[in-house]
Amino acid sequence: MGLELYLDLLSQPCRSIYIFARSNNIPFEFKHVELFKDSVLGKKPAAGSGAEQPRAGPSNSEGASKVSLLKKVPALKDGDFTLAECTAILLYLSRKYNTPDHWYPSDIQQRARVDEYLSWHHANIRANAPKTMWIKVLIPLFTGQPLPSEKLQEVMEGLSTSLKQFEERFLQDKAFIIGSEISLADLVAIVELMQPVGVGCDIFEDRPRLREWRRRVEDAVGKELFFQAHEMILNIKELSNIQIDPQLKEQLAPVLMKMLK
Numbered sequence: 001m002g003l004e005l006y007l008d009l010l011s012q013p014c015r016s017i018y019i020f021a022r023s024n025n026i027p028f029e030f031k032h033v034e035l036f037k038d039s040v041l042g043k044k045p046a047a048g049s050g051a052e053q054p055r056a057g058p059s060n061s062e063g064a065s066k067v068s069l070l071k072k073v074p075a076l077k078d079g080d081f082t083l084a085e086c087t088a089i090l091l092y093l094s095r096k097y098n099t100p101d102h103w104y105p106s107d108i109q110q111r112a113r114v115d116e117y118l119s120w121h122h123a124n125i126r127a128n129a130p131k132t133m134w135i136k137v138l139i140p141l142f143t144g145q146p147l148p149s150e151k152l153q154e155v156m157e158g159l160s161t162s163l164k165q166f167e168e169r170f171l172q173d174k175a176f177i178i179g180s181e182i183s184l185a186d187l188v189a190i191v192e193l194m195q196p197v198g199v200g201c202d203i204f205e206d207r208p209r210l211r212e213w214r215r216r217v218e219d220a221v222g223k224e225l226f227f228q229a230h231e232m233i234l235n236i237k238e239l240s241n242i243q244i245d246p247q248l249k250e251q252l253a254p255v256l257m258k259m260l261k
Helices: 012-023 061-067 086-096 108-123 131-143 149-171 184-198 208-221 223-229 236-241 246-259
Strands: 003-007 029-032 075-078 081-084
Touching: 003 012, 012 086, 012 184, 012 223, 075 086, 081 086, 086 184, 108 184, 131 149, 131 184, 131 236, 149 184, 149 208, 184 208, 208 223
Parallel strands: 003 029
Antiparallel strands: 003 075, 075 081
16 A cells, blocks of 8 residues: 555645655655535535545545544555654655655754754744634634734734744744755745735735745745645635534634634
């Protein structure tokens, strides 16, 4: 049996794995999992042109729950071997398929720089960027009412602090986070920072250094692949017209509100 990746491209970690696998020509079967099956998404993604492309058809949510003990995506199945968590999957793929060294360098200090960013990322960029989507789109969709503008302002202020640290501490005057070539650190960072962009918060507009870094990342993985992977998030406002089952709203609305407290 070949490699199977259980992904939903609405998810940032899933996009990083999808882009990494595709840009390195890693053969895999795309198992589409809808995070909000029959509720938020409301429709399947457009059919792709091969097994590695997102395609129409039944969701693989049940299969993903069997693959991942944590019952969430991303999840990997390679024969009898299963694996969860984005970073673990990226490292597994880089090692098994011997991807170019710049992704996760063999040099111990360069590798440590990638590890350093990945450790910092979760409590900083990831702690703030995804909340913009919840505030502007998903929570209003489930609760039927917008959140106070002060909540978005609070999140954007936290994100602004993280972006300042990102530019000054990690990016500095380099082309990419660890030097002249793209690494896993850049890939994990960029997919996270596209969440605000998808809901109209263009964090790159007034940050030329960050904007040029984004351009270089797009070029490194290929613009066509980059925008194909982000098609769902860049059109996420279309979800505001989806009708949500009242019972599902009642179940999930309190949970979503707690996420932002």
